[in-house]
Amino acid sequence: MKRRSFRKITTVLLAATLTLGLLAGCNGSKPADNKQEKVLRIGVLSGGYDDSYFRQQYTDVYEYTHQNIRIEVVPAIDQSQYRYSDGSEGYQQPDYLESMKKIMTGGNPVDIVVTDTSVLNQLIQENMLKQLDPLMQEDKFDTSDFVPAVIDGIKDLGDGKLYGLTPSFSSSALFYNKKIFTDAGVEPPTDKMTWDDIFNLARRVSKGEGKDRVYGFAFSRYQGSDPFYDMQYNYVNALQLKTYDDKAETMTVSSPQWIKVWETMTKLVKDKIIPDSSVGMSDGAMDQWTPISGDLFLSGKVAMTIGENYYINEIVDANNNAAKIKNYKAVDWDVVTVPVHPEKPDVGGNIWLSNTFAINSAAPNPETAWDFIKFINSEDWAKLRSRGNSYEMVARKSYIEPKQGLDYNIQAFYLLKPTPPTDPKDDKMLIEKPGLYSVTNVGRNYYQEVLENKKTPEEALKEWEEKGNKMLLEIKNNPKTQFQEDGTPFVPDESGASGVKY
Known part of the structure; x- marks a missing residue:
């Protein structure tokens, strides 16, 4: 979504506070009186150019309804430094954990940290975050309406305890083309099918030759995607197969399980059930380019593919403009959960909790920090945010609804538990x-x-x-x-x- 659109959303939110006073009462919060100004410092993983996007998403309304609070956004990694690099120094992977720890300690530590699950996990292990359960119990903050996969995913990082909350998340599901299954006389996929079940379905609906080939399944909808990466990310990671041992001293890929994975995957590619990276690149497709040429699912070249929740926006947009796209027919589609491995029938969701809010154990203003986290995780906030965010879903189930009045299996995006975090x-x-x-x-x-x-x-x-x-x-x-x-x-x-x- 363009920055201009976010400004419009923010305007709507501010208008709501003026006309209804809705957010002022979020979860028991009251409009602050004109006491001495207090600074709430929020640490984010990266930034440095412009923090207006983050502010529009999370802090503007809180500051408006809490006149004595001023929020500072503090990046752990200042990305602006790379803008002026001449390339002679090469690129060094930033150490996000150590950089975050620096702004959490010292003479002026941040009160709140906003991280992904990887850094959050490490901060929990080093006792640098405040446990939220006692605060939630004291204020009767109810999480029963939160998506279980989200809450459980955060709890898994803290051995069953909550050290953070997130108002939104992203996820993926298995998209399928209804017409391809109907034409083939094959029942479409359902939730919690195993990978083998999906591959068997894929074989039954694959058809055609050459540029007219319809493939049964693709890990990625993108033309020319990397089959090795797709396999590693979507299939191998869910099995939690390791490439090398815990000390990174000995390889572990020459095992029966790895051999079985490669036998399964390569046979599917060779049998043209899954497309390889050359599909669409050498059949003259680029000579007849359309806005959906690079999308294997929209162009009808695959029956099933894994896609993120925001892929729905692209499908809806293409269908709404079908008359303007040469040789394109609107796709009749639906979604089910991503396939699972039989060893872990309830695990497999690619759920991203990239903006999880937690309180620094050394926070100068822990009470204000908790008030802010309650505010952006409240029911009122979820109600408002659900109307305007196209890229993430709100964490509260009551406000997760299909886009634009469509009818599809939206639970597929949060029915499974996320793959356990890396150590x-x-x-x-x-x-x-x-x-x-x-x-x-x-x-x-x-x-x-x-x-x-x-x-x-x-x-x-x-x-x-x-x-x-x-x-x-x-x-x-x-x-x-x-x-x-x-x-x-x-x-x-x-x-x-x-x-x-x-």
């Missing part, structure tokens, strides 16, 4: 040893060799393991070691530039 130690290790990203990425080369019938999955995984073990040894000898695309090691010099090759 904080793993996240920290990736920052300390950036070369580990390459250890995973080099697997793409071996996966491609299987797709090209140059190796069997077992042979390719064994070679990946051997190559990966050599790379891990380089990293063990020097944690700063990184790798070129072919796996050649180098150590960046002190400025972060390309470095010295071995």
Whole structure:
């Protein structure tokens, strides 16, 4: 959504407070009188250019209804520094955890932190956040209307205790084309189907040859997407398969479970049930470009695909403008939950809690911090926000409704529990040893060799393991070691530039 649209939303919110006084009473809050001004400092993971978007989304209305509160937004990572880089220093992955800890400590710590689940998890482990359960009990703050997947996802980070709350979330589901299933005489997918069930359905609805081929399933709707990444992100991660051991010293990919995954995935690609990265790129499609050419689902090339909740906006927009798009027919669609693995039938949702609000244990103004968090997680806030946010869904179930009066299975976006968060130690290790990203990425080369019938999955995984073990040894000898695309090691010099090759 464009910034101009958000300004309109904010105007509506402010108007609501003037005419109804609605938000002034959010969850028991009262309009503040003209006492001495108090500063509430909110730490965010990154920023530095312009904090107006964040303010419009979260703080403007609170400041309007609490005249004696002034909010400061403090970025842990100042992104503006990269704007003036000439590129000679190279790019260093920011350490978000350590940067956030810096603004949470010292002489002027922030009161509230806004983080994703990865950083939140680590801050909980280091006892840097205030537990919210006692505050919620004292104020009778009810979370029964919150989406269970959201609350449970946050509780999982704190061993069953709440250290943060989020007013909104993003999620994904399995979109399917009703007409393709009807034409094939096949029953469409349902919630909580296993991956094997979905792949079997995909085989039954796949049809055609060449540029007219209709594929049964795609991990991504985007033309030319990376099949290796799609497999890792959507399928392997849900199984919680590890590429290397907990110490990042030994590869673990040459196992029966990894072999089974690669056998399953590569067969689906070879049998043209799942499209490879070349689909749509070499059949003359670009000579007949339309606004939906790069979208495999909208262009009718796949029967099922995984998409985020905000993909609904794109489908609705395309359908509303169908008459203006050459050779396009409005898609009759619906959604079900993303597929699950039988070992974990209730887990598999890709739920993103990217703006979770928590109170710093060292907060100078903990009471005001809690009042703010109550405010933006209140029922009144959810009611207002549900009317205007196109990219996220509110966390309260009562105010989650289909877009524009449409009828679709909206529960599919929050019926499953999210995939468990990564271990904080793993996240920290990736920052300390950036070369580990390459250890995973080099697997793409071996996966491609299987797709090209140059190796069997077992042979390719064994070679990946051997190559990966050599790379891990380089990293063990020097944690700063990184790798070129072919796996050649180098150590960046002190400025972060390309470095010295071995």
